Amino acid sequence: MKKCVALRCTRLALALAASLAGTAHAAISVDGQLDEPEWAQAREYDDFRITEPYRLTTPEAGVRTKARLLSTPEGIAVAFVLDQAPGVQRIKPRLERDQVRNADRVNFNIDFDGDGRTAYAFTVSLSGSIQDGVLTNENQLSTDWDTEWSSAVSESATGWQVEMLIPWSVAPMRNADSATRTAKVYFARVVGSTGERQAFPAVAQDRGGRFVSDFDPIEIPQYRSALFHYWPYATALHDFIDDRTRYKAGVDVFWKPSPDFQLSGTINPDFGQVEADDLVINFDAVETFFSDKRPFFTENQSIFDLRTPDSGRLIHTRRIGERNDIDAALKLNGAFGRMSYGLLAATEDGDDGRDFYAARLQLPVSDAMSVGWLSTDTGRADIDRRAQVHAVDLRWKPSHSLIVSAQALGSFIDQQGTASNDIGAWVRTFWTPTDRWSFEVEATHFGERLNFNDLGYQRRPNVNELEVTGDYNQRIADAQSALRNIRWIAELQARSNDQGYHLPTYLLLTNVYNFRSGDRVDLYVAPRTAGWDDRISRGNGLWRTSGRYEAQAQFTSARYGDWTFSANAGLLPVGLSATPSRTVMLTAGWYPGDRFNAEFEWGPEWTRDWLVWREGRTFGRYGRRLDYAGVNLSWFPAARHELRLKSQWIAIRAHDGTQYELQPQGDLQATGAALPDFDINELGLQLRYRYLLGPQSDLFLAYSRGGSSELEREGGIGTGDMLQEALELRDSDQLLAKVRYRF
Template structure:
């Protein structure tokens, strides 16, 4: 079966006119029940096919989807038919992935497969959302101002969605013909299946460009302005110090395709805290952005699929990591002065930030400016006297231009992005050019980027490239390459796990459905080669993994991995490189049907220490979910470790700055 056949098998491919109603004429309550009269005036559609496993078979139950729009936004109502006693509802925090009943609505706001949004509500009203960039780059950091509710009804369950126009970036379009794409997806927990319309399995390259097409008329949302003022007070009992803060965040959309946002004297005290990570490696940990101001409209600043995933060596590679803005200040601590590590690592206060994003035809653009306030902490000198240490705040500037052409089959784009950080001790700028290609036959995807950094007069260069080839659905070849010289420095405003690295990796994935006695069988081979400028391999090996899903939805995985002999040029932290011998690793895992109330799992991991001592880890666990809003997990783990490597060398103090994995 060809790759294109997945989209061609969709029951509706031509654009249809979406029903429109006046908001003032609706008597609508978003409660999950399709009791409003407006739903009865709309003809439902189905077209669901099984995409997990990717058999593309017709769905077992009927799914009736209805959709209409008003001057405020889009409404979606869905009736999910299935036996009531088979419903699986599990309530979790936002953006939690779990086996259960759920429904997804995807919106291609660009109308031609360039960018969009996905929103999912699970039975019980738990939500997941994110943004989409071509072709299927999902960014789940975004939390949008949409809403949805679910309800258990006779013959299954239903859901209602409302997505306001104000949350979407809409390109300029003719008043009588605005194209938009819609995708619907349904997860059926007790079957351990996912269905979608159009049928777009993950084993094919196509996604947002193949959404179901609708035409809309008379959509020109009025200019909207939203603001969030705040007043806060903080009292430090240790220092007997009280601080008052007053500020606001403002979001203004003067037109459908432009948004201006500003944050004045922001207070991010209500932002979700980061997970606690004990990092014993020589590499910096990447933390995702969680502040709403920096998340809104951030996708225009995406330059590569590696920005939000660990496709690259060690983690994301990105020119813009907004977590640098407002991070710990740059203090110069004189000899003989002692300070608290928590003071040195405390976040900087922002004076303000502003961001402009928009679109003009095929050109998308964005700019971001931010200014930090000066910081002051207390230190203790050799005589025990208190001294004041001051740090000047940094100024940040980001610019982005992206030209995208999706007028014919396939898609092509080229973009530029530049960043600048100004500080008395730091003068850093980074520039990059990125190119992207999606072939008309949906078999080839290419993403590439070249970068140059200039930090305090030191220039570095780098390049990354990803090539994906799908000769047919269920088979994927991916080649990833990269070059980062030892002077490349993205970490003043971006994120790079390490420089002085070249890599050439290959990944082959084969997904098979309808194998006799199995639901699915997945095979993966990953071969990686990474070396430094001394031509020393710093990471090299090959992984082979096979995973089975049985007819009863139990799963079994086995992975055999070989790590070739290599050189570690980072863990020594300046005290010297050392060789690491080659080693084998075997990992196997079994789990029972995840849709059941009681789930069992077993895992065995046979590996060895970096310098050779063997160790084996075994785990047995159980999960119990008797009701929707309660879960209990218990694991027993046993580790047989013959030796533990403890590094003794250069001490890393709070004042030691790590840059690209090396002390500076």
């Protein structure tokens, strides 16, 4: 009898939830047709407003948008019904997963826990191409994450429709035992011909510090889903230089018995190079950041995505396996009631291999406030080094217009009995008093010996910084005006280090002009005061820089026929004086058909004053010519088949070099010694074929070739000769075959 009463209560709760949000007990056939009767039960959304540019007006007739949402046992079902009049060009190139190109597309974001901490983004273009990613820290999107979900598109003379089904298994969730859950959702549509974005709710990702928190709340029935998958993989890498073939095999495992517990592990993990990094020649004291696209480290990684000002990350998974192969790694995500947790462990091969550990907790203490804790531990036995980082973070949303984030952290390093410890802290406040104005204030302190680079990414320690930003959105009311919006942004950055030296103070001024045609113009100027540069000599002394400025102007076109265009011109000080280098970057996108697209880039840079650190307190001052060219081609000959060519070339020619010495008082003085001319040449090329075997299963064939050279020679060399030499570089020449299949 008690069981019958409980069953009736459960059915009553589900029926009540269905009346609130819509639920369907029959399976939705994801075919883009919306012909199932269950869609009549769906929650409907039709109050879309224009948010790019940020006008908040109703879209014009002919490009109106409606969306629907259903909760089903299989997952969250989402539908879009999109008007597109015959006079509005349809932009539908086939794209690789996560490839960014101009296209008609829709976007659905969902925050399953409804607390504004993490949301999952799903995008479908008119061609059926997809993108998925994770939003953390309110508005920071990473598309490195790929998961399994389904979608379909159908077209008619008056528009098109999209169906999506997002399985319950895509993300960890708190409070998984209740009959319903309160999630937050966001729907958007981009008109490819103009770049106009329509959204519900009417919030924008690039405006202020709030985005995920402002999604629309909805109460939906929830269903439990269990998963167990494993992915064996095998690679064969043939090196044409040493004429050797190397083989490797391993397995990834994913187990999710419930929404609040997920375990993933890997043995001899798959890190075959099928994703090519961009070429970078870095003479700066700051390390170049590269994101991580390896499946094990992108799956359910959001709980570990703890960032700092200046683009820092307390966990940067590219560190793991950076120098040595990885023997094994394990990751655990879950929740106890309202508290979420994550554990990560990995160990590298070899006597100089490292061991990595991380633990993370997040707890919402109220609807307006959450706190978190992170601890990392990195050990390297061969040099007797152990590095720990501990951090406590807080997010507080006292009102709809105000959000406060803060973090206190410390690093504790012991190497061969010598300790090096320090602390840091930062606080950031976003205030959006109206739909036209937004403000940000951020204060940061990083101690001189603060160091979280063993497992994280840190641009620099030893800094005290105050940033104040104001953002105003001006809407053009005149319907006859070519302009639709102007955005005005001003940011002031004042900095010093712990020794009391004032670093240059920056004033960053930005204007963004959005035209009715879909064209866009960005203008940027950043004057800065004189001040001390305490990083340029890598710890060998401070340089007193003069006041200077940088400036940039960029034009980005709408789609014109088969083409899009972008032109960027800039002035950037890179030398001893305030004389800036002159930079140009020209980009063209070509779409001759839906199955093929291409992007071409070319960018020269000239300067008579380029300052390069050589060693100690010694610098070189040169004239410089830099050339950059890139070609990206994508072809989709048939369903499941993708062929991509990615190639980049960078060349630097330095001439008329003079040696300078950094003086104790901070001046750079010429020694009178001439330095030889030199040039640097780098080329990277990858031709990749991909066959989609099934969900999260692929066959790759990737041919990669490239190399770099640095030569001293007198008399200089022409651009054509530099390119010819680059084509002959062959430091790397290999063919990789990889298969990864999900069971």
